[in-house]
Amino acid sequence: MAAVNGGTPPGCDAVCDVLVAGAGPAGCAAALALVRGGADVVLVAPAAPDRPRIGESLDPAAGPLLERLGVLGRIAHDGHAPCYGGRAAWGRDAPTEVSSVLGPYGPGLHLDRARFDTALLEAAEAAGALRRTGRIRAVERRPDHWRVATGTAGTTGTGGTFSARYVVDATGRPARLARRLGAAPGRSDRLTAVAGILAAPGGGPAGAERTSLVESTPWGWWYTAPLPDGGRVLMAVTDADLVAGTLLYDRDVWWARAQATGHVRQRITPWREPPGQLDVATAAPSCTRPAAGPGWAAVGDAAAATDPLAARGIVMALATGMEGARAILADHAGDGGALAAYARRITALHEEHLRARAVQYRREQRWDTPFWRRRHRTTG
Ligand SMILES: Cc1cc2nc3c(=O)[nH]c(=O)nc-3n(C[C@H](O)[C@H](O)[C@H](O)COP(=O)(O)OP(=O)(O)OC[C@H]3O[C@@H](n4cnc5c(N)ncnc54)[C@H](O)[C@@H]3O)c2cc1C
Numbered sequence: 188m189a190a191v192n193g194g195t196p197p198g199c200d201a202v203c204d205v206l207v208a209g210a211g212p213a214g215c216a217a218a219l220a221l222v223r224g225g226a227d228v229v230l231v232a233p234a235a236p237d238r239p240r241i242g243e244s245l246d247p248a249a250g251p252l253l254e255r256l257g258v259l260g261r262i263a264h265d266g267h268a269p270c271y272g273g274r275a276a277w278g279r280d281a282p283t284e285v286s287s288v289l290g291p292y293g294p295g296l297h298l299d300r301a302r303f304d305t306a307l308l309e310a311a312e313a314a315g316a317l318r319r320t321g322r323i324r325a326v327e328r329r330p331d332h333w334r335v336a337t338g339t340a341g342t343t344g345t346g347g348t349f350s351a352r353y354v355v356d357a358t359g360r361p362a363r364l365a366r367r368l369g370a371a372p373g374r375s376d377r378l379t380a381v382a383g384i385l386a387a388p389g390g391g392p393a394g395a396e397r398t399s400l401v402e403s404t405p406w407g408w409w410y411t412a413p414l415p416d417g418g419r420v421l422m423a424v425t426d427a428d429l430v431a432g433t434l435l436y437d438r439d440v441w442w443a444r445a446q447a448t449g450h451v452r453q454r455i456t457p458w459r460e461p462p463g464q465l466d467v468a469t470a471a472p473s474c475t476r477p478a479a480g481p482g483w484a485a486v487g488d489a490a491a492a493t494d495p496l497a498a499r500g501i502v503m504a505l506a507t508g509m510e511g512a513r514a515i516l517a518d519h520a521g522d523g524g525a526l527a528a529y530a531r532r533i534t535a536l537h538e539e540h541l542r543a544r545a546v547q548y549r550r551e552q553r554w555d556t557p558f559w560r561r562r563h564r565t566t567g
Contacts, residue, residue: 231323
């Protein structure tokens with residue numbers, strides 16, 4: 188890809204072919220694919236994530252994507268733990284087991300999420316993407332390029348004003364760049380997760396089970412999974428308006444409710460008290476329409492975010508990061524329909540997710556409560 192006009196427009200600190208905003212799995216996958224496709228890429232993201240990283244179960248389907256990105260070897264030997272599948276007490280008391288061991292891709296992983304995201308970012312930088320610390324502050328359409336203001340200019344490694352032929356929104360659920368271009372993400376509901384990390388108990392890893400567990404309750408559901416360091420993620424998922432009534436924002440109530448479960452409590456027996464803090468995160472599926480337009484594409488959660496029940500957000504982020512990059516490269520090569528086709532594909536994927544999700548929620552019929560009534564009404 189040739190650099191914009193071959194020169195730096197007045198008022199800009201640097202020129203690039205593609206500016207990628209956000210350095211989560213989607214932004215890094217897009218940057219890697221774009222650099223390998225011959226583009227000059229600047230990757231802009233804050234030095235540290237805005238909130239604690241939640242999302243540690245890596246679906247086995249990530250394997251082939253990581254391989255195509257050239258990072259599978261590093262991820263496979265980076266201290267993550269195998270995930271042999273999941274158990275779900277959903278629709279009945281006894282848990283159903285889903286094993287990934289015999290699936291086409293073998294076991295998944297329980298990630299050290301910060302290490303995983305760092306490995307992807309380092310791979311993107313090693314491939315040639317230029318990392319700039321900062322946030323997107325403004326984006327303006329000029330006749331043949333975008334002018335993007337990020338962070339504070341002037342200091343090595345921090346933002347600046349860039350001229351880019353294409354921009355990629357990989358800023359996660361808030362879709363900060365797409366919003367500035369007039370394409371806000373639409374949420375399906377108000378699903379919310381109240382999550383905590385139980386630190387590894389003294390005396391080594393707490394048990395050897397390596398599966399995730401979901402357990403439904405009258406007000407929503409619990410999810411728990413072991414972390415590679417012997418700690419554990421535990422989260423309660425309900426609707427935002429039900430959090431107050433269930434007092435799930437209160438650590439002691441949250442903990443007492445976890446102790447009152449049938450199966451989750453067995454996974455948390457080594458812990459005597461709740462985590463020091465709980466993180467409240469939006470977990471509703473959402474879709475940005477359109478997810479791409481002339482000169483831009485949204486990827487990952489910024490394009491379409493999935494219900495964490497599916498535990499497929501990272502796979503989707505990697506896949507759409509690569510797809511979005513491919514659409515930009517195709518557009519640059521003269522395929523004028525590539526970005527619109529990508530946007531349609533995102534909408535189709537999202538609708539498919541909503542249909543599968545509606546089926547999943549209808550499988551739980553034990554409670555006639557607001558959380559479940561809302562989901563039983565939805566057809567997807
Ligand atoms: C409660 C919960 C549990 C989950 N559990 C799982 C799970 O077990 N398995 C799974 O696969 N998925 C899970 N997910 C989903 C998964 O975490 C996301 O789908 C995934 O992180 C999306 O990657 P992303 O790169 O699109 O966005 P993110 O990972 O959110 O990255 C966004 C990036 O954009 C940057 N950024 C933000 N604002 C700006 C700005 N203005 N300018 C520049 N950069 C900016 C951020 O710093 C960050 O680098 C879960 C989600 C939730 C809410």
